[in-house]
Amino acid sequence: MKIVSWNINSVRFRIEIVEQFLREVSPDILCLQETKVIDGDFPAAAFKALGYKHIMLHGQRMHHGVAILSRVPLVEDDRLDWQANREARHIGVRLANGMRIENVYVPAGGDVPDRDVNPKFGQKLDFVERMTAWSKSLTAPTLLVGDFNIAPLPSDVWGHKQLLNVVSHTPIEVDALDRLKASNTWVDLGRHFHPAPARLHTWWSYRSPDFTVNDRGRRLDHMWATAEVAAKAVSHTVFEGCRSWLKPSDHVPIMTEFAA
Amino acid sequence: MKIVSWNINSVRFRIEIVEQFLREVSPDILCLQETKVIDGDFPAAAFKALGYKHIMLHGQRMHHGVAILSRVPLVEDDRLDWQANREARHIGVRLANGMRIENVYVPAGGDVPDRDVNPKFGQKLDFVERMTAWSKSLTAPTLLVGDFNIAPLPSDVWGHKQLLNVVSHTPIEVDALDRLKASNTWVDLGRHFHPAPARLHTWWSYRSPDFTVNDRGRRLDHMWATAEVAAKAVSHTVFEGCRSWLKPSDHVPIMTEFAA
DNA sequence: GTAGGGTGCG
DNA sequence: CGCACCCTAC
Numbered sequence: 001m002k003i004v005s006w007n008i009n010s011v012r013f014r015i016e017i018v019e020q021f022l023r024e025v026s027p028d029i030l031c032l033q034e035t036k037v038i039d040g041d042f043p044a045a046a047f048k049a050l051g052y053k054h055i056m057l058h059g060q061r062m063h064h065g066v067a068i069l070s071r072v073p074l075v076e077d078d079r080l081d082w083q084a085n086r087e088a089r090h091i092g093v094r095l096a097n098g099m100r101i102e103n104v105y106v107p108a109g110g111d112v113p114d115r116d117v118n119p120k121f122g123q124k125l126d127f128v129e130r131m132t133a134w135s136k137s138l139t140a141p142t143l144l145v146g147d148f149n150i151a152p153l154p155s156d157v158w159g160h161k162q163l164l165n166v167v168s169h170t171p172i173e174v175d176a177l178d179r180l181k182a183s184n185t186w187v188d189l190g191r192h193f194h195p196a197p198a199r200l201h202t203w204w205s206y207r208s209p210d211f212t213v214n215d216r217g218r219r220l221d222h223m224w225a226t227a228e229v230a231a232k233a234v235s236h237t238v239f240e241g242c243r244s245w246l247k248p249s250d251h252v253p254i255m256t257e258f259a260a
Numbered sequence: 261m262k263i264v265s266w267n268i269n270s271v272r273f274r275i276e277i278v279e280q281f282l283r284e285v286s287p288d289i290l291c292l293q294e295t296k297v298i299d300g301d302f303p304a305a306a307f308k309a310l311g312y313k314h315i316m317l318h319g320q321r322m323h324h325g326v327a328i329l330s331r332v333p334l335v336e337d338d339r340l341d342w343q344a345n346r347e348a349r350h351i352g353v354r355l356a357n358g359m360r361i362e363n364v365y366v367p368a369g370g371d372v373p374d375r376d377v378n379p380k381f382g383q384k385l386d387f388v389e390r391m392t393a394w395s396k397s398l399t400a401p402t403l404l405v406g407d408f409n410i411a412p413l414p415s416d417v418w419g420h421k422q423l424l425n426v427v428s429h430t431p432i433e434v435d436a437l438d439r440l441k442a443s444n445t446w447v448d449l450g451r452h453f454h455p456a457p458a459r460l461h462t463w464w465s466y467r468s469p470d471f472t473v474n475d476r477g478r479r480l481d482h483m484w485a486t487a488e489v490a491a492k493a494v495s496h497t498v499f500e501g502c503r504s505w506l507k508p509s510d511h512v513p514i515m516t517e518f519a520a
Numbered sequence: 521g522t523a524g525g526g527t528g529c530g
Numbered sequence: 531c532g533c534a535c536c537c538t539a540c
Contacts, residue, residue: 010533036534062534108530206531270523296524322524323539368540466521
C-alpha cells in the first residue's frame with residue numbers, strides 16, 4: 001500500500017504532471033493540498049481514468065482546498081474546520097482496514113513571524129494548537145499527512161541560522177509542532193527513514209529560478225503515523241525530481257509504503 | 261518584392277507562428293498591427309535571426325502597437341498620431357526605391373454603431389476622417405496597409421444583411437472608408453486581384469470555435485496602393501490557412517507581390 | 521475566445 | 531516566481 005501526499009498548487013493547472021506522476025509511481029492513495037478549485041470543477045475524470053475511482057473533495061474558490069484520491073474504497077470521510085472560518089484545509093477518510101488518513105493544509109502564516117503585527121502568523125499558531133487538541137482525542141490508527149508549512153529540524157532547511165526568523169522555521173512554530181507531535185504516538189516517517197541530520201527537503205521557492213543551484217529547500221511536507229501504523233511502514237520517498245518537471249509545483253510529492 | 265500585413269494580436273505571445281510564417285513565405289517586408297508590446301520588449305532578436313535586420317517600431321503598453329520588419333533597408337520612418345491621444349496606431353517608412361509604406365491600425369470602434377452612445381465609434385470615424393485629410397496630401401508612391409477594421413463590400417463579409425448594423429460593416433463606416441479611398445489614387449489590391457463578388461475574408465472571430473464550419477469571416481485587413489505602385493503589383497494572397505494554426509491570431513496575413 | 525495587466529496570496 | 535481572479539479590450 002503506497003500513500004502519497006503532494007501540495008499541487010492548483011490541480012487544474014498541473015493536471016498533466018499529476019497524471020504523469022500517477023502513471024510512473026502508481027500509488028494506491030493520493031492526498032493533495034492547495035487544489036485551488038471548487039468541488040464542481042475538480043478534474044475528477046482524469047483521476048478516474050487512471051483508476052482512482054474513490055474521490056473525496058474539500059475544495060473552495062481560489063485558495064486552499066484538499067482532496068483524497070484512491071484506488072481502494074474510502075469510507076467515513078469528514079471535513080474539519082478547526083477555526084470555523086470556512087477555509088478548506090482538512091479532509092479525512094477511513095480505509096476498509098480501519099486506518100484513517102487525515103490530510104491537512106496548515107496556513108502558511110504570512111511574512112512576519114509576529115502575531116501582533118501579522119494576524120496570519122497568529123492564525124497559523126492557533127491552527128496547530130487546535131490540531132493538537134484534536135490529535136489528543138484520536139483513537140483510530142491514523143496517518144496524518146500534508147503541507148504543515150513548518151520545517152522543524154535544523155536539517156529540514158537549507159540554512160538553520162539563516163531561517164531562524166523566517167516563517168516556517170521559527171522556534172515558536174517548531175515548539176507548536178513539537179506539541180502536536182507529543183499529543184499522540186506520532187512517528188515522523190520522513191525522519192524515521194531518513195534520520196537527521198540528513199538533508200531532507202520537500203519545497204523550493206519559485207522565487208529562485210535556479211533552485212537546483214543554491215538548493216535552498218525546506219521540509220514543509222510531512223507524514224506522521226500513530227505507532228501501530230508506523231510499525232507497518234516499510235519505506236519513505238521524497239520525489240525531488242518532480243521539482244524539475246515542466247510547470248512544477250513548488251512542493252514535491254512524498255510517499256510512504258506500508259506492508260499489506 | 262513581397263510585402264505582408266498581419267494583425268498579430270500580441271507579437272510576443274505569437275512569436276512562434278510569426279517565425280513559422282516567415283520561414284515558409286519569406287516576404288521581404290512584414291507589417292504588423294496589435295503588437296501589444298513596448299519597444300523595449302519587442303522580440304527583435306527572433307526577427308533579426310531570420311534576416312529582418314531593419315526594424316521600425318511604434319509600440320505601447322497593453323494595446324495597439326505597430327511595427328515594420330524588413331530584409332531591405334528602411335529609411336525616413338515616422339509615427340503619426342492623428343488624434344493626439346498617444347495611441348500607437350501608425351508607422352511609416354520609405355524604401356530605397358522611394359516607395360513609402362504606411363502601416364495603420366484603425367480603432368475597432370466598440371460594439372454599438374452610434375457615436376452618441378459609444379464614443380469609441382465616434383473615435384473610429386474621426387480617425388478615418390483624419391487619415392483622409394492626411395491621404396490627400398500624400399505625393400510619394402505609397403502602399404497603405406493594415407487592419408482598417410472596416411469590411412466595405414457586401415462580399416467582404418459572410419452576411420451583408422446580417423452585418424449592416426454591426427460595427428465594421430455599417431454604411432456610415434463604409435462611406436468614411438470610401439472617402440478615404442477617393443482621397444488619392446488608391447487601388448484596393450485585394451479586390452484588384454480578387455474582384456467582388458468573390459468571397460474574401462481576413463478575420464474570423466475567436467468566439468466561434470468552429471470558425472471553419474460557419475465561415476463567418478470579414479475582410480478587415482487591406483492593402484491599398486497609389487496608382488504607380490499598383491501598376492507594379494503582380495499578385496495578392498490571403499493566407500487563410502494561418503487561421504487554423506496553433507494559437508492563431510484572429511486575423512490572417514495578406515501579401516502583395518511587386519515586380520522588382 | 522483570447523490577449524495584457526493588476527491584485528492577492530504564498 | 532507564479533497561480534487565480536477581476537477588469538478591459540477586441
